[in-house]
Amino acid sequence: MKPFVLLCKPWQRMIATLLVGASLFTSSIAYSADDVIRVTGIPDENPTELARKNQPMVEYLEKKLGKKVTYVPVTDYGAAVSALSAGKIDFAWLGGFTFVQARHLAGAEPLAMRDIDRKFKSVFIASTTSGIEKPEDFKGKSFAFGSKSSTSGHLMPRHFLLSQLTINPEKDFAGLPVYSGAHDATVKLVESGKVQGGALNIEVWDRMLAEGKVDTKKVKLVWTSPEYVDYVWAARKGLAPELVSKFKDAFLNLDPKDPQQKAVLDLQGAKVFVAASQADFDSIEKVARDTGLLK
Incomplete structure (x- = not known):
């Protein structure tokens, strides 16, 4: 596989990397059961910091969804996209570019973003x-x-x-x-x-x-830099609409007046979450194509 990844064009290398990530991820995690919701996020910081930020969020989601929620760490950005696209993860916290990749690979749906993500x-x-x-x-x-x-x-x-x-x-x-x-x-x-x-x-x-x-x-x-759109919670294709709606509402309804919920917001770097749409990421897709990083 390595010689292929090195010799092909940039966009082909990207797809190859995602497929390799999916294969590796599949070998280490089973399909999500109905009573367990698996979430992940791009590893944009060190694992200790990510664990600190995500644990209160996981506890909050379990209360709101009434199901066990497991945060599954991944090794790199490509693995997060691959896992969501392959159905091994239900919801993923992605950057604008990784979301664009996920919607092209497997029809990922944007749900909610922080107030700061519209002007990142x-x-x-x-x-x-x-x-x-x-x-x-x-x-x-x-x-x-x-x-x-x-x-x-x-x-x-x-x-x-x-x-x-x-x-x-x-x-x-x-x-x-x-x-x-x-x-x-x-x-x-x-x-x-x-x-x-x-x-x-x-x-x-x-x-x-x-x-x-x-x-x-x-x-x-x-x-x-100037402002642009970035991070978003995304859902994999094929989830029950009721579950997707409850997950989205859990973030949109975070109350900064509630101490526990404010802690979740603070750790996520947000004052509130707002609804996200596919159109929000069209500008990111255009930049990705213009720079040659997405074909």
Whole structure:
């Protein structure tokens, strides 16, 4: 399989990766039983942080759905898309780009997004010793994206580099860009000096700053991107409409006045959740096609 993945075109490599992920995932998890709801999310941060954020949410969903809810971690973005598409996961927290992939592969349905996801942003950061003072200065420097399938860590930063900064990632950096795999990992690559610049999710950047997890003597913010649509809860095709409706309503009805529900909102980085539609992600699909990441 590896030689095929390396030799074929970018869009073919993406599909091949998703199929491999589905095969690996299938071998480790059984089909979802009617009394167990399986959810997952793209691994955009380290496993410890994801576990901290998701446990209160799982407990809340069990109360609202009246069923056992299991959060199933996956190894990478492609595995989340594959699991949802193959019916091994019922609901998945996806980025805009991974959702577009899932709806093309298997008709995934968007349900709910955070208030911040309609006006999401990426940040471009740099080492304080890099000599980078403005966005154009990333040209000629080493650079890191997050996962290749990340909306805020790759797709949209690539789009802004090409369309607004006239920087071609494959030609204008000092060597090919590095893919860290996760937003917090990008920060640490820049902080360590392994790369001079990088792009990531603004929510992760702001939280890492607030929690003192960034050495601001070594890393600085250079540029914040324009707004775009990003994360969403999506349902796999074929679920009972009643279950899909209850899952969606569980998020739309989160009450910030209720301490336990406010904790769920806070950990998810939201004040409220709002309904999502297919049309919300048409702009992301266009960018994915324009950049050649989706055919």
